[in-house]
Amino acid sequence: MSFFDHASALAQPRVWDVGALCRAIADSLEARFNPVTVRGEITGFSRAGSGHCYFSIKDAAGQLRCAMFRRAAMAMDFTPRDGELVEVRGKLGVYEQRGDLQLIVDSLQRAGQGALFEQFLRVKAQLEAQGLFDAARKRPLPVMPRGIGVVTSLGAAALHDVATALRRRVPHIPVLIAPSLVQGGEAPASIVQALTQLYALAQRQGQAGVPPVDVILLVRGGGSMEDLWAFNDEQVARTIVQSPVPVICGVGHETDFTIADFCADLRAPTPTAAAELVALPRQNWLDGLTLMEQRIQSGVLRQIDKNAQRLDATAVRLGRPSQQMAHQRLHLSQLKQRAHHGLLMKMQQHLHRHQALQTGFAQKTVQHLKAQRQWVAQMQQRMELLNPLRVLERGYSVLTTQSGQVISRVEQAAVGAPLKAVLADGVLDVTVTQPKLL
Structure with a gap:
């Protein structure tokens, strides 16, 4: 190669393949910086199902993507949160598929609270001291709300999730949506305005044409601490505690906490x-009604059984008509004997007195005898009232054998046996066909 050819080759720039250039940059970073320790605030922290963690660290001048693989993540003794100031140690590299600069983190430790997180703690402490978080001022949720208010962005996935849950569980309950920004500098004022609109409806409930609002859902999907910062705004917090109806805050994921959550x-x-907290599935109510129906039926049946037992006990106390007739007959016989004996005694006493008294007392004796006859007549009337035939006149009968023996039990009468049924006006001849026990 001549001098001119060599000079021409040097003057032309090298053409790199993309992958080769990324690898060359990675090699340069490896040789120049690694290992490296970086201080910054965490933002956008997430943990994948594989156990790998992805986040960024930032300060006022820049931001750097980080990846922490499962083995290193298992060695952490705390759960990183957005806004925390940390120190990470690892190796700079290039994610060649995207050409992104990233830090592969080997270890991560706290370096103190980040400025944003410190502001969060300061506002939280101030509002807590003023009683905005007190459990005593928080109200129970309505068991069956007549209407549900929702504050969120119309384009947010959170609105779709809430609407889907409510449509599935309580399609009969009306839902009122108050649109609001949920991220950015204008979001706090937008949230306050949306809440105030629903408060006005809740306070006018019962008026003609005003839809009911018994509970309000303030919702937003997950994001970094900066994304959720509108829900840490002091004015938003004070507006939440002024609500005339219970407010449920569902912001972010399970690990995210905002000032609005505490208020x-x-x-x-x-x-x-x-959404599910205020939407007890309709099937649960139907199951409850079924259970109430079963309890009512069971109570009615118990009452029927109880009354049947009382009826049986009353029947036992009354006894059979034949037994009552026998008892009355014996009692009537005793009354007759006592009356007859008493009458004889009285007559004998009066006879002796009549013989002893002078003739002047004859008239008195006759009057006394007349009174005694009246008394005897009364006694006869009373005995007539106790006559067993009067019982027969009420529809009862006395069952006897042909010889006159009273039949009081089923086993006393054999099949085919001829019997007599004594009625009030006569006697019937009957034959036993098939005895039945009660």
Whole structure:
């Protein structure tokens, strides 16, 4: 090669393949910087199902993507959160598929609170001291709301999740949506305005044409601490505690906490969970009605059985008509004997007195005898009332054998045996066909 050919070759720039250039840059970073320790605030932290962690660290001048693989993540003794100031140690490299600069983290440790997180703690402490988080001011959720208000962005996935859950569980309950920004500098004022609109409806409930609002859902999907910062705004917090109806805050994922969560009457881990807290499935109510129906039926049957037992006990106390007739007959016989004996005694006493008294007392004796006859007549009337025939006149009968023996039990009458049924006005001849026990 001549001098001119060599000079021409040097003057032409080298043409790189993309992958080769990425590898060359990675090799240069490896030789120049690694290993490296970087201090910054965590933002956008997430943990994949594989156990790998992905996030960025930033400061006022820049931001750097980080990847922490499962083995290194298992060695951490805390769960990183957005806004925390940390120190990460690892190796700079290039993610060749995207050409991104990234830091492969070998270890991560806290370096103190980030500025954003410190502001969060400061606002939280101030509002907590003023009683905005007190459990005593928080209200229970309505068991069956007549209407549900929702504050979120119309384009947010959270609205789709909430609408899907409510449509599936309580399609009969009306839902009122108050659109709001949920991210950015204008979001706090937008959230306050949306909440205020629903408050006005809730306070006018019962008026003609005003839809009911018994509970409000304040929801947003997950994001970094910066993405959720509107829900840490002090004015938003003070507006939440002024709500005339319970407020459920479902912002971010389960691990995300905002000032709004502490001010709300109840915090839900996700927007979907917030919807489910006020949407008891319709089938649960139907199952409850079925259970109530079963309990009512069981109570009615118990009452019927109880009354049947009382009826049986009353029947036992009344006894059979034949037994009652025998008892009355014996009692009537005793009354006759006592009356006859008493009458004889009285007559004998009066006879002796009549013989002993002078003739002047004859009239008194006659009057006394008349009174005694009246008394005897009364006694006869009373005995007539106790006559067993009066019982027969009410539809009862006395069953006897042909010889006159009273039949009081089923086993006393054999099949085919001729019997007599004594009625009030006569006697019937009957024959036993098939005895039955009660």
